Amino acid sequence: MNQRAITGIETGEGLLAVDASTHYRFVVADDHPLFRGALKESIHNLFKSAEIFEAGGFDDLQTLLEREGDVDLVLLDLTMPGVRGFSGLLYLRAQFPGVPVVVVSANEEPGVIRRCMEFGASGFLPKTLGVETMRTAIRSVLEGGVWTPPDVDLSGGADEATRDLVNRLSTLTPQQVRVLMMLSEGLLNKQIAFELKVSEATVKAHVSAILQKLGVESRTQAVIAASKIETGQWPRPAN
Amino acid sequence: MNQRAITGIETGEGLLAVDASTHYRFVVADDHPLFRGALKESIHNLFKSAEIFEAGGFDDLQTLLEREGDVDLVLLDLTMPGVRGFSGLLYLRAQFPGVPVVVVSANEEPGVIRRCMEFGASGFLPKTLGVETMRTAIRSVLEGGVWTPPDVDLSGGADEATRDLVNRLSTLTPQQVRVLMMLSEGLLNKQIAFELKVSEATVKAHVSAILQKLGVESRTQAVIAASKIETGQWPRPAN
DNA sequence: ACCTGCGTCCGACGAAAGAATGATGTGGCG
DNA sequence: CGCCACATCATTCTTTCGTCGGACGCAGGT
Numbered sequence: 001m002n003q004r005a006i007t008g009i010e011t012g013e014g015l016l017a018v019d020a021s022t023h024y025r026f027v028v029a030d031d032h033p034l035f036r037g038a039l040k041e042s043i044h045n046l047f048k049s050a051e052i053f054e055a056g057g058f059d060d061l062q063t064l065l066e067r068e069g070d071v072d073l074v075l076l077d078l079t080m081p082g083v084r085g086f087s088g089l090l091y092l093r094a095q096f097p098g099v100p101v102v103v104v105s106a107n108e109e110p111g112v113i114r115r116c117m118e119f120g121a122s123g124f125l126p127k128t129l130g131v132e133t134m135r136t137a138i139r140s141v142l143e144g145g146v147w148t149p150p151d152v153d154l155s156g157g158a159d160e161a162t163r164d165l166v167n168r169l170s171t172l173t174p175q176q177v178r179v180l181m182m183l184s185e186g187l188l189n190k191q192i193a194f195e196l197k198v199s200e201a202t203v204k205a206h207v208s209a210i211l212q213k214l215g216v217e218s219r220t221q222a223v224i225a226a227s228k229i230e231t232g233q234w235p236r237p238a239n
Numbered sequence: 240m241n242q243r244a245i246t247g248i249e250t251g252e253g254l255l256a257v258d259a260s261t262h263y264r265f266v267v268a269d270d271h272p273l274f275r276g277a278l279k280e281s282i283h284n285l286f287k288s289a290e291i292f293e294a295g296g297f298d299d300l301q302t303l304l305e306r307e308g309d310v311d312l313v314l315l316d317l318t319m320p321g322v323r324g325f326s327g328l329l330y331l332r333a334q335f336p337g338v339p340v341v342v343v344s345a346n347e348e349p350g351v352i353r354r355c356m357e358f359g360a361s362g363f364l365p366k367t368l369g370v371e372t373m374r375t376a377i378r379s380v381l382e383g384g385v386w387t388p389p390d391v392d393l394s395g396g397a398d399e400a401t402r403d404l405v406n407r408l409s410t411l412t413p414q415q416v417r418v419l420m421m422l423s424e425g426l427l428n429k430q431i432a433f434e435l436k437v438s439e440a441t442v443k444a445h446v447s448a449i450l451q452k453l454g455v456e457s458r459t460q461a462v463i464a465a466s467k468i469e470t471g472q473w474p475r476p477a478n
Numbered sequence: 479a480c481c482t483g484c485g486t487c488c489g490a491c492g493a494a495a496g497a498a499t500g501a502t503g504t505g506g507c508g
Numbered sequence: 509c510g511c512c513a514c515a516t517c518a519t520t521c522t523t524t525c526g527t528c529g530g531a532c533g534c535a536g537g538t
Contacts, residue, residue: 173485186460189524200524201488208526209485218494219525220459221425227466412514428495439494440517447496457524458495480538487532494525502516508509 024142027064029055030077030104035127039075039104046135056080058088065096073141074101075125078116085230086119087181090169093120094177100141110152115229118166123147165229168214176213179206183219184226263381266303268294269316269343274366278314278343285374295319297327304335312380313340314364317355324469325358326420329408332359333416339380349391354468357405362386404468407453415452418445423462 024047030036033056040052053068055061058080065071076092078085092101100122105112113124122141125134126149137147172180175196182192189207193200207219216222263286269275272295279291292307294300297319304310315331317324331340339361344351352363361380364373365388376386411419414435421431428446432439446458455461 175486183459184463186455186457186463188457189526198486199488201490202486204524204526205487208528211526216425217526218425218427220422220462223459223462224423224425224466227463414515437515438517440519441515443496444516447498450496456496482535482537484535485533488530489528491528492526494523496523497521499519501518504513504515506513507511 023049023051024073025051025053025068025071027053027055027061027068027071027074029058029061029074029080031056031080032077035077042131042134043075043138045131046138061092062095065099070096070098072100073122073138074099075104076101078103078105078107078112086115087184087226087230089116089119089121091177091181094172094174097174102138102141102147108149108152113148113152115166117146117148118163118170120170121146124149162229165214165225169226169229171213172210176206176210179203180210180222180226183207183210184223186223262288262290263312264290264292264307264310266292266294266300266307266310266313268297268300268313268319270295270319271316274316281370281373282314282377284370285377300331301334304338309335309337311339312361312377313338314343315340317342317344317346317351325354326423326465326469328355328358328360330416330420333411333413336413341377341380341386347388347391352387352391354405356385356387357402357409359409360385363388401468404453404464408465408468410452411449415445415449418442419449419461419465422446422449422458423465425462 026043026047028036028039028043030039036054036056040054043050043052053064053071055064061074061076061080065074074092076089078088080088089101089103092099101120102123102125103116103121104125104127106127108126108128116124123137123146125137125147129137129149140147178196179192182195187195189200189203193203196203207222210222211217211219214222214225216225265282265286267275267278267282269278275293275295279293282289282291292303292310294303300313300315300319304313313331315328317327319327328340328342331338340359341362341364342355342360343364343366345366347365347367355363362376362385364376364386368376368388379386417435418431421434426434428439428442432442435442446461449461450456450458453461453464455464
């Protein structure tokens with residue numbers, strides 16, 4: 001299901017040459033300036049000659065990636081202004097398929113971690129992580145692998161319906177993901193067309209494709225489906 | 240904002256005659272048979288001659304209330320099959336305005352409790368509650384009052400937008416609530432008409448009314464709005 | 479070089495949604 | 509009783525949705 005595996009190739013650095021002297025380019029996306037700074041500092045210690053960009057919001061991140069082209073790694077906080085949970089990750093993966101994304105979050109629930117990986121994240125870093133482990137994790141990802149906290153159980157967990165939905169979502173093209181997110185904001189086809197600078201007919205074509213891929217019959221059902229992946233059906237704690 | 244206050248009147252028992260000998264009629268709605276039994280037992284100890292109905296699902300509850308007419312109190316678990324969180328409460332309150340509902344839940348977050356009360360619940364019982372406190376709570380509600388755990392802060396908390404939305408939702412008529420819930424399942428007007436055994440024109444009338452009351456422009460936006468009240472914008476702790 | 483698949487784009491057409499107006503019946507309430 | 513809220517339905521009209529068929533460009537494969 002996951003297209004992740006051969007990432008290191010696009011970096012042009014090769015799959016093996018991960019060391020402190022390589023000139024990597026990172027992006028740190030987090031709304032909290034303090035934590036952003038701390039993370040930046042940590043990376044600087046690990047990779048002396050690294051180039052580190054910062055983004056405080058999702059729009060920042062987007063324009064940054066468009067301007068800078070492919071970078072080697074994005075460290076993404078799931079809870080940023082303008083990001084509704086996993087949508088941001090999904091969007092990012094669709095828009096910049098070549099850029100590995102590591103999710104950084106205070107939330108360590110296994111369900112959240114698993115979902116991140118299903119949406120194509122290359123790793124998951126709890127904010128509580130120590131420097132040494134972080135180095136290991138980032139190296140692993142730069143080499144094209146993935147990294148998740150060692151003590152969590154990723155295997156089971158997701159119910160059938162959710163897993164199926166995630167699979168369907170991962171077949172959407174970048175443009176379709178954009179359209180789906182706009183659908184989820186309640187926009188009309190006309191408005192979406194304006195935003196994307198295409199004709200309304202095109203938007204309709206995308207919507208139709210989305211409906212087919214998600215296996216639903218109307219835009220409303222598509223929105224419902226998309227909203228389900230955010231909450232994960234509210235994974236109730238006991239009760 | 241809340242229409243709750245004068246409930247005891249409809250019971251015909253008067254506002255003051257709450258004692259162990261009165262023949263009250265309760266409904267215990269919980270999907271867990273064990274807990275349902277325990278709750279039933281507890282109530283029996285408090286009110287010897289009480290008549291207690293049980294419902295294991297939301298449909299059960301609904302048909303039960305339709306058959307038995309007004310009962311004195313419904314003890315409702317928020318997380319039942321066929322209930323998407325608060326929708327069940329909202330629906331219940333719209334469909335049977337005269338029946339006091341006490342929410343029983345393992346989830347004790349203040350936000351959840353507050354939202355329950357905003358949707359017209361007469362009380363909130365944490366599942367961890369002792370028998371004696373439960374007696375106090377139930378009495379209080381049977382007298383027409385409300386009861387919430389004493390140590391939680393109900394005052395602040397809700398952001399402006401959510402509060403506004405809750406207000407709007409509370410202006411919906413019972414039928415409109417039904418229609419809104421069907422909209423939230425992605426049904427077409429035609430399908431809703433069939434389910435409710437009314438004409439499509441009527442459904443359109445309801446939908447138009449819903450859109451106006453919620454202050455949105457399309458059915459999709461109405462669904463989005465309705466889904467927001469479930470998650471409460473997922474009020475994540477810290478991060 | 480050719481062909482095939484995929485993503486994006488577009489226009490036309492039938493179906494659904496939503497607004498507007500008006501009308502009827504019902505039940506509660508002063 | 510009149511008033512009002514609620515539910516019901518019809519009709520007309522405009523807008524929006526969604527499908528269908530087709531166009532183009534661009535990659536990969538033979």
